[in-house]
Amino acid sequence: MTSSTRRLLWALPPVALLAVFFLYPLLLVVRQSVQPDGGGTSFEPYTDVFASGAFRDALWTTVWLAPAATVGCLVLGFFLALVIAFVPFRGAKAVAKFIDVFLSFPSFLITLALLFIYGTVGMANGVWTDVTGAAEGPFRFLTTPWGVLLAEITYFTPFVIRPLLAAFSHLDTAQLEAASSLGARAPRIIRQVILPEALPALAAGGSLVLVLCLNEFGIVLFTGAKGVTTLPTLVYSKAILESDYPGACVVAVVNVLISVGLYGLYRVVSRRAGA
Template sequence: MTALLERSASAGDAAPREPAGRIRPLLWTLPPLCIVLIAAVYPLARVCLESVKLRDGGTGLGTWTSVLGSQAFRSALWRTIAIAVTSTAGCLILGTFLAIVLAFVPFPGSSLIGRLIDTILALPSFLITLAFTFLYGSAGAMNALIANITGTSSPTLNFLYTPAGVIAAEITFFTPFVIRPLLAAFALLPRQQLDVAASLGASPLRVLRAVIMPEAWPALMAGGSLVLLLTLNEFGIVLFTGAKGVITLPVLIYTRGIVTFDLAGAAVIATAQIVLSLALYVGYRLIFARVMAGPGRKD
């Protein structure tokens, strides 16, 4: 009888504590939620609200109609997507090749090259463009060397100030974002699988196609999607290249907002940029979930 009374008393003491136990995790989520709302959601909401303001002080969709219907916006949108997709494809091809070489082809200095790749990740993007200017610019080292050899006075290499120069600079800077996830995926690959495949007579290309790359697809998708989002919103490389005909959406936002002080028009383009980035992110998440839930994957 005494034991039953003690159990009932302890149960009665635990009952009031149950709501406090539920509220405590909610209280821990409030600080990071407030930080996200203030640092990310609020500025984006202000940009979206600014996009519906008219010149007379009212609100409406007149700015949206004029900006989205302009030839400058459509050209910038197409050029932004074309540069981002081409740069991402180049980063995937070059990054996959370099990651395979660094992971499976031992050679002296491979660890040093890996550290140099990590160093590039810590540098700002405009430094790559500045280095390209010293190397391939009109008065750069390569044109000076070609002029000394051929005796020509006009610069031979003029690709730096074209979309090709922007793409080359972006591939150089963003390729490490593909290499690092692939090297991490290759490090988790059991070496026994490679040894068994080689002992069964599989060629190196077949081992690469049938054993290595299926395990690296998630890392390749993660690196490629990250590069696509970064190149889609890249501003420093395009600006420091100085290519007059290469107007992307970030450059158009800068021109509208800072140069011409058209804040409403810049907000419209920025909102379109946000929607495009979010659409790419959602598409990546859906594709990644479908790949990870494939028949060959185990939970």
């Protein structure tokens, strides 16, 4: 048996598992998207979905919400990672370990926590009504797109912090000391020394957050945001509420294509950045 044949035999089991558990279900979704309820094979489901206002609204909401949440996570994550890595304070290691644990939390748990604080009958509104005597509190943004944005930034920021902390742990502190001894202030050190080293980690964390936000379902569902429908929630609405399975598969195919396209873009950018 030649070495090439041996390698082929070793590759067959994982390829078969990939085909059975991933490619075949995806193929079923694609096939269902071109099989209207009337029977036969047709692109009519695509025409109907693309012509609907619900799809255009969901596409627009997904397109602006995911990048906005990603930018928020990058800014907040970079700032928090700087504090944890370079500002000495008691408990920094415990905070870093908690971030690892936070990554395992389900997204709806964070959403529920925000509802307890900023919900209609949450703590913030309760304090407001107790202090002012008003009948209702002013905090009602969780049922708006801004509430979804806040929840996504809160939940996904640790996905940016984790690779940044790993990158900062390999940063040569001698560079920081040399820059400081030459009179460079903190903003200049961050801009010229730390940021270039952090770019690959930012690209990796940001791309992961972007793809996760594009496909996030639990946060949008649990906030109960009125008028906020993303592509994943539209898939749920068409499949479960409307029993429009071809339409749901069309939206799912579009969502997958966007995710794969963004991943391909990330690979190109990371390759040029040397990540």
